[in-house]
Amino acid sequence: MKHVIVITTGGTIAMKYDKVTGGLIPAVSGADLLEAVPALKNTAKVEVVEYSNVPSGHITPEMMFSLGKFVDEKAAQADIAGIVITHGTDTLEETAYLLDLMLKTCKPVCITGAMRGATDMSWDGPGNILAAVQTAISESAIGQGVLVVLNNQIHAAREVTKTHAVDTDTFASPWWGPIGYVYADAAVIRRHSLCLEKICTETLVPDVYLIKCAAGMDEYLFECLRKKPAAGIVVEAFGCGNVPPAVKHGIELCRKAGIPVVIASRTYAGRVVPAYSYEGSAGSMLSCGVIMANELTGQKARIKLMLALGLTKDNQELTKLFACHTTAESLTKVF
Numbered sequence: 001m002k003h004v005i006v007i008t009t010g011g012t013i014a015m016k017y018d019k020v021t022g023g024l025i026p027a028v029s030g031a032d033l034l035e036a037v038p039a040l041k042n043t044a045k046v047e048v049v050e051y052s053n054v055p056s057g058h059i060t061p062e063m064m065f066s067l068g069k070f071v072d073e074k075a076a077q078a079d080i081a082g083i084v085i086t087h088g089t090d091t092l093e094e095t096a097y098l099l100d101l102m103l104k105t106c107k108p109v110c111i112t113g114a115m116r117g118a119t120d121m122s123w124d125g126p127g128n129i130l131a132a133v134q135t136a137i138s139e140s141a142i143g144q145g146v147l148v149v150l151n152n153q154i155h156a157a158r159e160v161t162k163t164h165a166v167d168t169d170t171f172a173s174p175w176w177g178p179i180g181y182v183y184a185d186a187a188v189i190r191r192h193s194l195c196l197e198k199i200c201t202e203t204l205v206p207d208v209y210l211i212k213c214a215a216g217m218d219e220y221l222f223e224c225l226r227k228k229p230a231a232g233i234v235v236e237a238f239g240c241g242n243v244p245p246a247v248k249h250g251i252e253l254c255r256k257a258g259i260p261v262v263i264a265s266r267t268y269a270g271r272v273v274p275a276y277s278y279e280g281s282a283g284s285m286l287s288c289g290v291i292m293a294n295e296l297t298g299q300k301a302r303i304k305l306m307l308a309l310g311l312t313k314d315n316q317e318l319t320k321l322f323a324c325h326t327t328a329e330s331l332t333k334v335f
């Protein structure tokens with residue numbers, strides 16, 4: 001039987017309703033979690049490590065980075081086939097992507113969680129843990145990067161996002177879809193995520209801000225970040241990377257102060273491209289050295305910039321790190 005380590009970090013999957021406070025609070029231990037999934041005994045030899053028990057909104061990028069180091073240590077054990085991490089769903093995609101970029105191991109690393117607490121009639125935790133363990137022991141999950149497994153779907157960390165505030169079918173990879181599905185007897189993976197990237201750094205720079213654009217926004221927040229000064233800024237722009245003229249001015253001020261500025265799209269799918277040259281368009285900001293986030297969402301571009309800044313502060317080098325994408329030409333080279 002294959003050996004899997006389940007690392008618990010907290011989240012709704014480890015919460016129960018508390019009468020005194022009137023809401024869900026952390027209350028389920030790692031051992032309790034495994035006990036709730038009797039089918040695990042016939043699936044794998046499972047060892048549980050209680051890493052933390054916090055809501056995912058309390059997890060910082062530094063904690064994610066330490067968790068990544070811990071995962072690599074555990075995965076380096078010869079007898080370990082794969083790792084499962086349980087995590088709150090709110091920031092799960094950020095941890096998944098940070099680990100995807102930093103982990104050295106090729107062994108399957110699957111992150112799961114739950115949308116319903118352990119006292120809820122429809123607690124989805126046990127089923128999700130079983131599905132994640134099934135995926136972690138699957139040969140086809142090797143070398144696929146970090147996988148997010150919930151609601152029997154398997155998603156690539158780079159592509160997945162939480163799409164619904166409360167529904168159990170919340171994780172989706174807009175435009176690309178899941179890479180696999182977990183049946184009762186096995187996990188089946190039907191495609192590869194071709195854009196696996198690594199940023200190998202010993203440090204991460206957490207002082208990176210994410211600003212979402214809205215109609216008529218001004219430069220005020222950018223002035224604050226320039227004064228701070230922030231280590232980096234990610235802007236969730238409109239459509240393919242366009243911002244209001246005043247925001248462009250704010251971005252230029254930050255660029256003059258040497259702050260790297262990454263442009264992502266607030267639309268959650270598709271690339272940012274300099275298709276226009278009007279005032280405030282992505283094209284109009286290229287001359288001040290903004291970096292295009294490619295297809296990354298704002299929250300993932302922020303994670304990537306934190307790691308990238310751990311490697312280099314040079315704007316051209318940072319631009320190169322964000323330029324990675326799979327094109328028809330690069331696919332021809334691969335196959």
Ligand code: ASP
Nearest residue numbers: 011012055056088089090
């Ligand atoms: N608020 C919870 C958390 O992220 C939500 C969840 O786990 O689903 O910790």
